[in-house]
Amino acid sequence: METTLSAGNRSMLRELVSRSFGSAAEAAAEICHLVRAALGADLVYVSCLDGDEVEIVAVDDALDTGLLPGARLPQDATFCRRALHGSGPQSASDLEGGPYADLAWPRAAGLRSYAMSPLWSGDGKATGTLSVLDRRPREFGEEELAVLELLGGLLSREQRLDQVRAREASRAAELEASDGRYRSLVDDLGDIVVEIGPTGQITYVNAAWSKLSGLSIEEMVGKDMMEHVHPDDRMLAAEHMAEVLSGADTVRPDAAREVRFLAADGSLRWMSVRGRAVFGDDGQLAGFLGILHDVTARVEAEQAVRDALSEAEAARDEAERASSAKSEFLSRMSHELRTPLNAILGFSQLLELGDLSGEDAENVEHISRAGRHLLDLINEVLDVVRIEAGVLSLSLEPVDVGEVVTESLDLVRTAATRRGITLRAPDRLNGARVVADRQRLKQVLVNLLSNAVKYNRDGGEVLLSWAAPESSSTADAGDGDWLRVSVRDTGRGIPADRLDDVFTPFDRLGAEGTDVEGTGVGLSLTRTLVEALGGRIGLESEVGRGSTFWVDLPAAPRSPAEPADAAADPGLSHTVLYVEDNPSNITLVRRVLARRPHVRLMVVQDGAEAVEAARELLPDLLLLDLHLPGMHGAGILAALRSSDDPRLSKLPIVVVTADLTTGNERRMIDAGATLFLPKPIDVHQLLSVVDDHLPQS
Template sequence: MNEISELKKQIQRLSILTDCRKVIMRSTDEKAMLDEFCNIIVEKIGFPLVWIGYKENTSTKEVKVVAYRGFTDEYLKSVKITWGDDLYGSGPVGTCIKKRMPQVYNIHDELFQPWKSIAERQNFRSIASFPLQKEDDIIGAISIYSPEENIFQENEIKFFENLANDLTFGILSLREVKNRIKTEQSLRDSEGRMVQAQNLAQMGVWEWDIKTDSVIYSDEMFKIYGINPSKFTGKGSDYFHFTHPEDAERQMENTNKLIQRTKEHFQKTGEMSQIIPDPKEFRIIREDKSVCFVKGDAFVVLDEFGEPKKMVGILQDITKQKIAEIALKEHENSLRLAKEEAERANRAKSIFLANMSHEIRTPMNAVIGFADLLSNQVSDPIQEEYIKSINSSGKLLLNLINDILDLSKIEAGKVEIHSEMIDIFSVLNEIEKTFSLRAYNKNLNFSMNLDSNLPAYIEIDELRLRQILTNIVGNAIKFTENGSVAMSVRPEFLEHKDFINLKFSIEDTGIGISESFLNQIFQAFKQQEEQDSKKYGGTGLGLAITKQLVNLMNGEIFVKSETGKGSKFTIIFYEVKINKNIVHLPKTIQKKVGNVVFNNAKILIVDDVEPNRMLLREFFRKQNIEITEAENGQVAVHLAEQNHYDVILMDLRMPIMDGYQAVELIRRIEHSKNTPIIAITASIFHENLEKLRIFGFSGYLKKPVQKSDMFREMMKFLRYQNRDI
C-alpha cells in the first residue's frame, strides 16, 4: 500500500510540475502567471490556501500579497507579515525571505504565535514557505497552508522548492522580456519568449533530427559549449562529442531509455511524444578544454510509425551552482570537524572539573568539618575568630567551586530541570528567614510582598528556584549599604486555569549598575569596574548561572538599574502548572540533633583519606557507637563479610575498589542485604541520585559533611534518645 501511495504522489507531483511549467512557458503577464501557479497547487492537491508575497524594500519591510488562491481570503486580510527583525518578521514567510531557504512551521511553534489564533479559525495546522530567488536576487516567497501538521516532509519540501525555482525563473524571464522590449506590446510568439528566457537563465535549446543526424543549436548553446557558430558541423553526434568521457556512457544510456519510454507510451496511447521532466546533470568539455557542469532535459518526437523522429531539449550551465555546492560541503565538513573538536574539549573539561571538584572537596571536607567541631570546644575569643575565619574561607572556596561546576554543566547542556509540585510558601518563608537576618545585621529593611492570589502549590524545580532567588536576593543585600531590599511575588493567570506566569521582583536601594555595564551583567566572569572587588568579593559567575537556569526553566530575567539609585531584577517563569486541589504536602521534619544520643551501634567508615575518617570518627566520639574503618572498597567488603554493621558510611571515589563496586558486592552478602549504606560524595546532581538508588545506596551526604547533617541521616536508621527527655 505504501508503494502505491508513493506512486500516486509521484504521479501527482509530475502532473503539477508539468502544468506549472506549461504556465511559465505560455505566460505573458506576471500577475496571471502567479494566479495560475497558485490555482494549480490548490486544485491538484487541495491545500486550503496558497499565496505569493513580494518583499517591499521600504522602512517597514512589509511583504505584499501579489497572488493567492484558496477557500477564503480572510486570513490574508487579517494578518500583518514583514521580513524585518520585528515580531511580524519571525514567521515562516519573513524568515524564509531573510534566510533565503525553505521554512516549515506547525501552528504550535513559538515563532508562529502572532498568527496562531487567526490560523486556527481557518483550520491551518502547518505552513511552508519557499524563497523566490536567483543567486543574490530575492523576490519574495510562495507559501502553502495545510490542515494537517507535519505534512511537509523531505520529499515534499524538495518538490515545492523546485516549483519555487521554476516560478522564479518565470518571473525573472517575464521581467527581463518586459524591460528589453518596452516599445513592443508583446512578444509575437512563445518561441521568441523562450529565447529571451534561455539567455537569462543561461539555458540553451537544441533540436536533433535523428533521421538526418542534423542538429540545431540556439545562441545560448554555442555560449555554453564555447564554440564559434561558423565552425559548427551541425551533426547530432557532436552532442556526445562534447560530453565528458566519464559521463558519456551514462548519457547515451539515458537517451536510449528516453526513446524506449516514449515508444512504450506511443504503443499504449498513440501519442507521438511524452513530456516528463527528468533533468540529468553531467559534465561537458568546452572548446577551450575547460570542464563545465550542465543540467539537461529532453523529449522525443516519434513519426507515425512510432519510430524516433527528433529530440528537443534544453541545457543549462550550472557550473557556478556546483562550485558553490562543493564549497558548502567543504565548509560543512570544516564545521563538523570543529564541532567534534569542541565536543572533545568539552568532555575533557568536564572530566577535569569533576576530578578537580573531588580533589578539592575532599581536603575541604576535613578543614570545614574540624573547624565546625572546634567551634564547639574553644572558648578563647581570639581562637574563636581564627576558627570562624577558617570556616568562612573554606565555604567561600566551596562556593567558588560550585559556581564553576554549575556553569560548566550548563554550558555542556548537562543540567536537567526536574519539576515537581512544591509548597511555594514554604520556600519563600525559608528565603525570608535567611535574608531577614542578613539584612538586620546590615541595618537594612527586608520585606516580602506576596500577592493574595498566589497559588500555594506550583510545579517547578525547587532546587534551582532556591538557587536563583538566593543569588538575586543575596546580591541585593550584598550591594546595598543603606535603605531596603524588597521582594514581591505575583501570578498572572492564563486562559488555561491550571497554568500561570509566575513573576518575581527584587528591588534594592544599593550601588546600582552603570548603563554601560547593563548589557554585560549576565556574562560570566564580568564585574563592573566601579565595584570594589575587595569589599564585595564574588566570582562574577552568579548572574551568568542564574540567567541560564532561568532560560532552562522556560523563563526570562530582566534588570533595570541606575548608578547610585539601586537595581530591580524581574524574573518571569512562563506556563507554570498549579494545583488548587492539594490540601497538604508532607514536609521534612528537621529534628534538633544537639541532644541526640544513639543507642549501641556498629558503624563501618570507608574512605581512602585518613583526615576524612578521623572527622567522621570524631562526630561519634561521645556516642555509644563502635567504629570500624576501611581505606578502600575491597577492605570494606571483607569486613562486611566477617561482621554485621548497623550502618556503613561509604566514600564513592577510592583506589583499588570504588564505592559503587563495593556496595554491589556487599549487597550480595546475606546478612548485609538490608544494611543501610550511606554514600559520601563531593558532588551530587539530579542524574547521580538515580544511579545511587540503582546501585543500592540507602541515602547520601554531600561533602563537606556537617555534624548536624550526619546525625539527621543517622536518625533515619539508628535508635536514639534525647538527653532532655
C-alpha cells in the same frame, strides 16, 4: 461572312493549347492576343463572374475602347448575364437585333458582331467568358467557335490550376509559418534540443546549443555530440543513448541522466539529458531526439548544501568533543578543588567544636572563614565556566516554592542571627509552584538571601515573598502565567546611577573596601541561572531604605500538600557504613561521628567490596562516595536498591561527594539515594542527617 483559320493560326493555337502557364491571368492575356490575331477581330477579352458583377481579367483591344483588366461592370451591362445561360459557345452576327440589342457600350464602340465561349468550374458551373467582338457584321464558323470552346476549356483548366496553386501556396505558407514558429519556439527554449542520426552524427540543434558550445548550428551539424561531453561522463552518456535507442528507456519517468558538458568559456555545465528513439515510416531506426536541461544551479546548490551539512557535522562533532572535554575538565577540577577544601573546612569545624579560646579560637575562625570564602568562589566560578561552556544542564520540573524557600532560609539563618537580622516569610505555604530546576532555584534564592543579609544593617530585616507579578512590572501580563519571588532588605540601598552595574561580574559597587565578604560574581551568576531557567530578574532600590530583588519564573499548576514522612523508630545502637577511599575524609567523618556514642562507624575503601560488606553488616545508614576504585558509587546504589533483601533495598543511603556536576544530585535521587550531601562536608548538616535517621534512645 463566315471566316476560317489559316494554317499558321492553327499551328499557333495548337502550340498555345500544349503550353503551360504560370497563372490563369498569364494564360488569359496570351490567349486574348493570339485569338484576336487568329480571328482578325477588333476586341477580345476574358471575364470572370464575381457576384452581381463581372471583372475583366485580360483584354486585347485594337479599338482603344477603354476596357481594361481589373475593370468591374454590372452583369446587366455585359453579355454574360444572357450568354452564360447556355451550355456552349454562342455568337451573334449583328448586335443591332437579337438578344443583345439593348447593350449600349458595344454600339457606342462601333462593335457589330459577337462570339463567346463559357469558362467552367470543376463542378460544371459557369465562371466567366472568353468573348470576341468585331466592328464588322460577321458569321463565326464552327471551326472558330470550336477554337473558342477549346481555349475556354484551357482557361478553365488554368483557373482550376490557379486554385490548386493557391491552395498549395497557402499550405506551403502555413507549413513555413508553422515551421518558423516551431523553430522560433525551439530556439527560444532555454533547453537544448538535438537530433542525432542513426550513426551518431548531429542532424539538428537549436540556438540554445550555440550559447553553451560557442559554435553555430551549421558548425555542429554532422559532428559527434560526445566531443562536448566531459571525458569522465562520456561512458554514461553513451550508455544512456544506447538504452534509449534500444527502446528500453523511453517510458520510464527516471530516464534522464545528469551529464557534464564542456562550455565555451571552459566551465562545466551539468545537463539533465532526456531522449527517445525516432523511427521512420518503414519502422527502421531514424535516430535520436534529445532534450538537454541545464541543472548546474541545482547541482551546485545541492553540493553546497552537502558541503555545509558536512561542515556543520564536523563543527558539531568538534563542539561535542570540546564540550565533552570541558565537562570532563570541570568535573575533574570540581573534584580536585573540593577534596582538599573538604579537609580544611572539616577539620577546622572539628577544632571549632573543641574547647579553644583566645588566639587559637580566632585562628580557627579565620581558617573556616577563608575556606568558606574559597569554596564560594570556586562554586561560583565553576558555575560561570559551565554556563559559558554550554555544559550546564537543567532538569526543569514543577517545584514547590514554599519548600525551596524554607530550605534556603535555613541556610542563611545562622548568618542572619549573628547580626540580629530578622528573616520573614509567609506563615502559610500556599502550594505555589514554578517550572524550574530545584537545585538551581535554591542556589538563586540563597544568593539573593545571602546578599540581603550581608549588605543589610545590624538588627535589620529581610522579607521574602511570592505572588503573581503586577501588570505594571517588567513582566508583560500577556506573555503567560508567572510567579514573582521577591527578596527585600532594609540595607543602605543602591544609587540609581549604579543599578546597571549590579550584575557586572566582580563589580561590588565599592563594597570591596569594607569588611563584608564577597566575590562580586554571585549576582552575575544568579542572573545567568535565572535566564537559563526561562525567567527574568530585576531590582528596585532606594538609598537609605534598602533594595528589592525579584525573580519571575513560569508558574506551574498547584499541587496538594503531601504528608510529612514518619519519624524513624529509635534504636539503642546503630551501624553506619562509610564507603570512601580518601583518608582525610575518613578521618573527618570518624571524628564527627565520635560525637554520637550510639553510632558504630564501619569503613570500606574499595567500591567492589561495598555491596558484600552491606550484606554482611546490614547497616542502619550508608554514607556513599561516588568516585571509588573497583566500582562507581552509582553501581553500588543500583545493586543495593535492586536487592531482594528489603533491609538493603530500603536502606537509607546518603551520597557524599565532591562531584557536583549539573544534574548529578537529581540523577542520584532518581536512582534511589535518600539524600545528597556535597563536599566539603558541613559537620552540622552531617550530624543532623545522622540524628534524623539514627535517633538516640
